[in-house]
Amino acid sequence: MKNSVICFLFLLVYAAGLNLYSQTQFQNKKVNIEIISSQDKVLQNSTLKVCIKAVIDEKWHINSDKPSEDYLIPAKLSIQNDSIFSLQNIRFPEAEKLTFAFSEKPVSVFEKEILVFADLIIPKALNDSLKKITFQFSYQACDNQTCLPPATAEADLEILIAQPEEIITPINQKYFQISSAETENDDLFAGLESAGMFWILVTVFLWGLALNLTPCVYPLIPITVGYFGGQSEGRTGKLFILGLLYLTGMAITYSVIGVVTALSGAILGSLLQNPFVVIGIAAVFVILSLSMFGVYEFKLPDFLVIKAGGAKSGVFGAFFMGLTMGIVAAPCIGPVVLALVTHVGSKGDPYYGFTLFFFLALGLGLPYLVLALFSGKIKSLPKAGIWMESVKHIFGLLLLGMALYYLNPILPKGIQSFVLPVYLILSALYLLFVDKDANKISAYKWIKTVLSVIFILSAIYMFVPADKDKLDWKEFSAADFEKVKPGKKVILDFYADWCIPCKELDALTFNDSEVKNILLDYERFKIDLTSAMSNETENLKNMFVITGVPTIIIFNSDGEETERITGFIPAKEMIEKLNNIK
DSSP: OHHHHHHHHHHHHHHHHHHHHHHHHHHHOOEEEEEEESBSSBOTTEEEEEEEEEEEOTTOEEEOSSOSSTTSOOOEEEEOTTOSOEEEEEEOOOOEEEOOTTOSSOEEEEESEEEEEEEEEEOSOOOOSEEEEEEEEEEOEEOSSOBOOOEEEEEEEEEEBOOTTSOOOBOOHHHHOOOHHHHHHHHHHHHHHHHOHHHHHHHHHHHHHHGGGSGGGTTHHHHHHHHHHTTOTTOHHHHHHHHHHHHHHHHHHHHHHHHHHHHHOOOOHHHHTOHHHHHHHHHHHHHHHHHHTTSOOOOOOHHHHHHHTSOOTTHHHHHHHHHHHHHHHGGGOHHHHHHHHHHHHHHTOHHHHHHHHHHHHHHHHHHHHHHHHHHHHHHHSSOOSTHHHHHHHHHHHHHHHHHHHHHGGGSOHHHHHHHHHHHHHHHHHIIIIIOOTTTTSHHHHHHHHHHHHHHHHHHHHHHSOOOSOOOOOEEOOHHHHHHHTTTSOEEEEEEOTTOHHHHHIIIIITTSHHHHHHHTTSEEEEEEOOSTTSHHHHHHHHHHTOOSSSEEEEEOTTSOEEEEEESOOOHHHHHHHHHTOO
């Protein structure tokens, strides 16, 4: 009987202790985590970007990764100790500063939901095609009165190991379109949102105006003046209508990008820089140039012309050019479009996306409405006559030249350096010795001669060998990249042969003497993304989350990504960024 009582009491105490332990564990679990991958599969000996979404119970907070007091336990992210995988470049979000009774100064904490980003290092020589990795998120949860003991939340991520010839597809991209530059833009939008929608639209419109200062928007100026100057017969009213249609076409192009972005969360930069798109743009220039030489004329169908009561030549051409010019400008306006795409993609509202991109295009296209009006004033100065047809021929030559300008990067490398200068010389000879119809007008003959001389001098300059004192860049390989990182500062330059801003970077930025001196301390890799449809290109783009070229990624000596530059950047700005890297 005595033994039975003792056994009963022992079981009672054990059950009470088990219940207390269970309650403590349950109460202490205040955070749940989810692991989000950036790719559907990964290559061996590569890096996978992952996002850890941590959801914190309401009325509770956890200490940040860098708590303001030494005695507070920080949040940490790790992988279970026996794993062959490892984490690098762990990036926690910015913490909140809250005041509590137990501390004299504000405490650095996380609340509600946070996203933690990290690079998962995939080793080589993996035997299995499917691997499971257990992530551990350590934290200490507190409310306004109580702090619980430290706890750990766990979640598994299954990754599929791909073969070298397989295509790797990016997934969950709305989480991974975030870099240091984009975070600054998010902060900007957060401030603007508090000010109201009006100021967001004003800011985006001003961004569009500022985009006209970027390098590959410059060529649009002679195209615009040339096209509208050859269509207008000097009539301001018609010029305004054509310019308005041009602006509308450009606005529609970017508005569609905004809607698709909001619905899909995807960036269209790589599509806008696809070589097939470049060929299409060149074809548009050729088509438009032929109209300058009188091969045909853009106009509405006859039955619509009759209803409208007059000729409407150039209407379709102006609208179509506007649609196309948005794509032409895209390679140079990556940073702004990237910021907008990231912001719009996170909202998921197609109407909001349409509105923001529409105002961006209005800002970008407004100067060309002014140029359209100005182009007519150029033609209206002298009296009308045969010289107008000769002016059209000059504009046609400009349009053909721009077709070659955009097409040149995807031509065979052996002829790339000869195409434009040879064309300029032929154009000059045509103006001087073939197109003589308006030579009786001395002012026109003088302008034509000066223009021909400029063409010839430009061609001679293009034939001069480029500066041979250039930086040496290594061809990228994942093994070499991991070998030097961490330990040395690294710069990656993602380019394509058909990318015009990439060539401007090489000629104007990386060729600057001060930039070259600074980069001598860097390990330098060039990454060729010319073959846009190849598996290798797709895998590299996915590995580094590349949305368009040129893209420059800079790592500090600790192996952390500290700068991501999309689009052309002048030497002065590059020097400032490089000098800030430790």
